[in-house]
Amino acid sequence: MSKSGLFxxxxxxxxxxxxxxxxxMIFLLQHLFINLTAVFSEDAFNELSHFMGTNPLVQxxxxxxxxxxxxxHFVMGMYLEMKNRAARPIAYKKVNGAANSTWMSRNMAxxxxxxxxxxxLHFIDFWVPEINHKYIAMAPEDPTRYYGxxxxxxxxxxxxxxxxxxxxxxxxxxxxxxGSAFQSMGQNNKYIDGLKKFxxxxxxVVPLGFILIAIALYxxxxx
Amino acid sequence: MNLTLKIWxxxxxxxxxxxxxxxxxxxxxxxxxxxxxxxxxxxLITKDEEPVAFDHDCREGICxxxxxxxxxxxxxxxxxxxxxxxxxxSFKNGDTIYIEPFRAKAFPIIxxxxxxxxxxxxxxxxxxxxxxxxxxxTQDANAIPVPKEDADMAFDAATCIGCGACxxxxxxxxxxxFTSAKVSQFALLPQGKVxxxxxxxxxxxxxxxxxxxxxxxxxxxxxxxxKGISLENIARLNRxxxxxxxxxxx
Numbered sequence: 170m171s172k173s174g175l176f177x178x179x180x181x182x183x184x185x186x187x188x189x190x191x192x193x194m195i196f197l198l199q200h201l202f203i204n205l206t207a208v209f210s211e212d213a214f215n216e217l218s219h220f221m222g223t224n225p226l227v228q229x230x231x232x233x234x235x236x237x238x239x240x241x242h243f244v245m246g247m248y249l250e251m252k253n254r255a256a257r258p259i260a261y262k263k264v265n266g267a268a269n270s271t272w273m274s275r276n277m278a279x280x281x282x283x284x285x286x287x288x289x290l291h292f293i294d295f296w297v298p299e300i301n302h303k304y305i306a307m308a309p310e311d312p313t314r315y316y317g318x319x320x321x322x323x324x325x326x327x328x329x330x331x332x333x334x335x336x337x338x339x340x341x342x343x344x345x346x347x348g349s350a351f352q353s354m355g356q357n358n359k360y361i362d363g364l365k366k367f368x369x370x371x372x373x374v375v376p377l378g379f380i381l382i383a384i385a386l387y388x389x390x391x392x
Numbered sequence: 393m394n395l396t397l398k399i400w401x402x403x404x405x406x407x408x409x410x411x412x413x414x415x416x417x418x419x420x421x422x423x424x425x426x427x428x429x430x431x432x433x434x435x436l437i438t439k440d441e442e443p444v445a446f447d448h449d450c451r452e453g454i455c456x457x458x459x460x461x462x463x464x465x466x467x468x469x470x471x472x473x474x475x476x477x478x479x480x481x482s483f484k485n486g487d488t489i490y491i492e493p494f495r496a497k498a499f500p501i502i503x504x505x506x507x508x509x510x511x512x513x514x515x516x517x518x519x520x521x522x523x524x525x526x527x528x529x530t531q532d533a534n535a536i537p538v539p540k541e542d543a544d545m546a547f548d549a550a551t552c553i554g555c556g557a558c559x560x561x562x563x564x565x566x567x568x569x570f571t572s573a574k575v576s577q578f579a580l581l582p583q584g585k586v587x588x589x590x591x592x593x594x595x596x597x598x599x600x601x602x603x604x605x606x607x608x609x610x611x612x613x614x615x616x617x618x619k620g621i622s623l624e625n626i627a628r629l630n631r632x633x634x635x636x637x638x639x640x641x642x
Binding site for chain 2: 178182184249255264268270275277348349354357
């Protein structure tokens with residue numbers, strides 16, 4: 170096998186899943202930080218959103234990379250899931266999965282698909298109107314419009330509930346995925362226990378942060 | 393005790409197969425699981441029925457021949473043992489026990505509960521060895537210094553008996569724990585370093601070609617392994633392959 174064959178091997182494909190996952194986990198932190206500013210300062214949120222929405226590097230470099238990472242992680246994940254299912258054409262009549270593994274580790278495809286469904290909603294909610302506003306309708310940019318639009322979106326309790334469900338599943342996805350990514354990259358050394366503990370912290374705190382911000386914005390909108 | 397057994401019966405590789413119910417009585421809790429199946433088979437033979445075909449050999453947990461997926465787990469409910477080391481005291485009077493073959497595309501059924509695990513042998517043959525000149529001037533292996541920690545880890549990896557419980561337990565039928573143990577036992581030792589790059593690439597290529605699934609790090613293999621082979625070996629396998637594939641060729 171040649172050097173170029175890395176991503177043709179099962180291990181190389183898992184490595185690709187891990188690397189795209191790491192990129193998405195770093196993106197989540199950035200997204201959480203911007204959302205968090207909305208709770209504390211209308212001006213800071215508007216300023217950051219205006220920057221992210223108009224900076225050409227963010228719009229035409231970072232954004233396509235992000236979309237590629239999401240699509241890649243989904244397509245590769247589904248491809249591997251199908252290959253894995255094909256590796257056992259006849260199922261067991263009885264499986265005691267709980268005896269040897271966690272629910273979230275066995276159901277990454279389910280949690281992943283719920284998160285994807287949420288991302289579709291998220292795109293229709295925020296991304297499509299943004300693209301329309303900026304590049305199709307060519308509406309004049311008002312750097313103070315973002316906070317109001319955000320509050321308006323979160324005034325709908327159904328949207329808040331969708332957030333809670335999706336981020337609950339994201340927490341489960343991350344609880345397995347974080348440590349799993351490092352294992353796929355071959356990292357199982359003296360730092361792994363600390364990394365796994367940080368992974369549990371990250372997997373709970375980050376999704377919880379998104380949920381609490383959604384609730385806080387809903388409550389703010391009630392006033 | 394009296395038990396209901398639900399056993400997978402399949403005449404040959406081409407037969408569709410199905411679960412068949414058997415009642416068995418007067419089972420002693422001191423019997424091993426395989427002895428219980430022996431009793432069932434004697435009963436079937438006296439009734440002029442076809443006995444249940446199952447794999448077994450040493451019956452002391454070292455050969456890796458016995459298999460069986462018992463009540464949803466390879467080698468049954470107890471941890472760190474093979475099926476021959478499972479005893480009927482792990483069950484209660486009146487229990488229903490599901491007995492199925494190890495399921496994987498790469499482990500085709502030969503008959504009833506016997507599966508063909510030669511895919512493991514082909515992985516092993518593709519690189520699970522060190523090339524040593526055995527002309528009579530072979531150097532004493534003990535003359536090569538090995539750090540104690542590495543020797544211990546290599547020995548732990550080498551305790552893999554190739555039973556296939558890792559594949560049977562994995563929801564993806566992945567053979568990563570087996571392959572990683574066979575790669576690790578050499579990767580950790582100076583004798584194995586010489587052929588390390590070729591070995592890991594060839595063994596992973598063979599593993600993929602056999603139709604095993606991909607590892608998704610659920611850890612089911614480690615939990616069900618009768619020899620306690622650790623997931624650390626899989627991380628090492630990943631590391632070895634990434635290293636070999638990204639190395640600059642001269």
